[in-house]
Amino acid sequence: MKIEIELGQTVLRGGPSSPAIMDIEELLATRLLVQGNSGSGKSHLIRRLLEQSADKVQQLIVDPEGDFVSLADRFGHLVVDARRSDAELETIALRIRQSRISAVLNLEHLEVDGQMRAAGVFINALFDADREHWHPALVVVDEAQLFAPVEKGEFSEEARRISLGAMTNLMCRGRKRGLAGIIATQRLAKVAKNVAAEASNFLMGRTFLDIDMARAGDLLGLDRKSTEMFRDLGRGNFMALGPALYRRPTQVSVGSVETRALGTTPKLTPPPTEVSAEEREAMLAPVPLTAIRPVAERRAALPAPPSVTDMLSRIAERRAAQEEETPQGPAMPSEERDAILRGIVQEIVANPDNAFADESKLFNEFSYACRFRRVPGNANRDEFKGLLALAKAGADAMDATDERWQQALAVAETIPVEDRTIFLLLAKAAMSRLPCPPDATVARVTGTRSAGRARGLISFLERKGHVIVRTGFRNLRTVAIPVLGWETAPGDPNAPDVVDGEEPSLAAAE
Numbered sequence: 001m002k003i004e005i006e007l008g009q010t011v012l013r014g015g016p017s018s019p020a021i022m023d024i025e026e027l028l029a030t031r032l033l034v035q036g037n038s039g040s041g042k043s044h045l046i047r048r049l050l051e052q053s054a055d056k057v058q059q060l061i062v063d064p065e066g067d068f069v070s071l072a073d074r075f076g077h078l079v080v081d082a083r084r085s086d087a088e089l090e091t092i093a094l095r096i097r098q099s100r101i102s103a104v105l106n107l108e109h110l111e112v113d114g115q116m117r118a119a120g121v122f123i124n125a126l127f128d129a130d131r132e133h134w135h136p137a138l139v140v141v142d143e144a145q146l147f148a149p150v151e152k153g154e155f156s157e158e159a160r161r162i163s164l165g166a167m168t169n170l171m172c173r174g175r176k177r178g179l180a181g182i183i184a185t186q187r188l189a190k191v192a193k194n195v196a197a198e199a200s201n202f203l204m205g206r207t208f209l210d211i212d213m214a215r216a217g218d219l220l221g222l223d224r225k226s227t228e229m230f231r232d233l234g235r236g237n238f239m240a241l242g243p244a245l246y247r248r249p250t251q252v253s254v255g256s257v258e259t260r261a262l263g264t265t266p267k268l269t270p271p272p273t274e275v276s277a278e279e280r281e282a283m284l285a286p287v288p289l290t291a292i293r294p295v296a297e298r299r300a301a302l303p304a305p306p307s308v309t310d311m312l313s314r315i316a317e318r319r320a321a322q323e324e325e326t327p328q329g330p331a332m333p334s335e336e337r338d339a340i341l342r343g344i345v346q347e348i349v350a351n352p353d354n355a356f357a358d359e360s361k362l363f364n365e366f367s368y369a370c371r372f373r374r375v376p377g378n379a380n381r382d383e384f385k386g387l388l389a390l391a392k393a394g395a396d397a398m399d400a401t402d403e404r405w406q407q408a409l410a411v412a413e414t415i416p417v418e419d420r421t422i423f424l425l426l427a428k429a430a431m432s433r434l435p436c437p438p439d440a441t442v443a444r445v446t447g448t449r450s451a452g453r454a455r456g457l458i459s460f461l462e463r464k465g466h467v468i469v470r471t472g473f474r475n476l477r478t479v480a481i482p483v484l485g486w487e488t489a490p491g492d493p494n495a496p497d498v499v500d501g502e503e504p505s506l507a508a509a510e
Contacts, residue, residue, distance in 0.1 A: 030180075040205035045205070054071070062141045201241070203252075355444065393420075409424075
């Protein structure tokens with residue numbers, strides 16, 4: 001089933017119009033380029049796209065003029081003032097990527113050099129997020145010629161390098177990380193070609209310069225004579241082409257929007273029809289030499305927001321004060337605490353609703369259970385990851401006093417926690433000389449439905465030298481663990497999922 005939005009209406013000569021549809025799922029894989037001179041309706045088009053898809057996908061907007069902060073009132077976007085340190089912007093970007101909340105990076109209070117640097121740091125942080133947080137997101141960059149310039153300008157080379165590198169990563173490599181770049185520009189000729197060329201969808205609005213019309217025509221597959229039509233496009237009209245739009249260049253008229261930019265196009269205001277003599281004399285009255293030259297009133301700058309470090313320090317101080325005021329009960333023995341935590345994680349893993357839940361959701365459930373059962377100390381994510389790996393691998397079913405299993409657990413501690421689940425699953429089978437678990441089982445315990453991804457995770461363990469995989473007669477797979485000297489029995493990688501040697505029930509599979 002496609003996830004589509006309506007941009008407006010098609011404009012067809014001699015025929016009825018129809019809704020102009022955009023496929024959001026296809027857009028996530030193919031990216032979008034929007035061009036239009038000032039006044040062509042480019043920002044209106046971007047706003048329409050964002051409003052129509054706000055409830056369907058996460059949106060991250062790099063806004064140099066503060067035009068899109070009004071989305072916060074209607075759709076709940078988080079507005080991030082860019083007047084922060086690089087470390088703060090990186091941290092906020094990672095939190096946004098993890099939480100999947102839509103956000104607007106407001107750059108309007110910065111000079112061009114600062115805008116380029118802040119946008120580059122923010123986009124790079126989105127790009128560098130952990131694999132578990134690679135959720136689909138539209139990344140909209142307005143006025144892309146500022147952040148991916150073709151040539152040097154009135155900005156530092158360092159800011160240009162950071163910004164251009166981030167834009168290149170977004171458009172060239174962002175798709176695998178779930179980031180779909182949408183860049184909008186007034187001057188296509190001023191956008192770096194390696195950035196603009198990665199878009200497969202195009203919405204070209206009114207433009208007058210020959211060089212911009214030529215590049216737009218090349219992208220749409222039009223001959224030089226046909227590019228003259230870009231001069232005749234009305235406000236809010238664009239030529240659409242691409243796998244998420246139309247297979248042939250099609251003119252669309254953008255529909256209405258619900259929100260408005262904070263700054264609007266100035267309206268004509270007639271001057272006074274009559275000026276009295278007294279007013280004229282007042283204007284030309286002599287100015288005392290000691291008078292201070294009046295300065296145009298400017299909007300008061302907003303106070304700089306507190307840094308992340310300051311906020312965390314205040315929170316830590318409040319918690320310390322609360323702990324001093326709260327009477328402490330008897331300390332819980334470490335063995336009892338460990339047993340409670342293992343039981344909590346085992347209950348979480350046993351819940352079929354959590355079979356394919358991401359780690360953040362599971363950790364939130366773990367934190368709640370720890371508070372509910374009054375487990376002393378704050379929930380620790382690293383401790384949770386280790387317990388989760390054990391529970392998913394079925395370690396609770398093993399004899400804790402078995403020296404061989406203790407040896408396997410000791411080796412597992414040397415392996416990154418994200419790879420520990422598969423290692424323990426394979427070690428458990430090898431210790432008992434059971435058949436190698438099939439791909440379906442590996443996929444289930446790692447929280448995915450993809451057998452191909454399960455095979456890739458096993459191959460990754462092999463490349464790291466933790467296991468050795470051998471395919472034998474009838475394509476049966478055997479996995480050896482060199483450091484332990486163990487080996488599984490041959491197993492069919494395409495066999496059905498098994499749970500402790502038995503195929504799961506239909507209810508469990510669901």
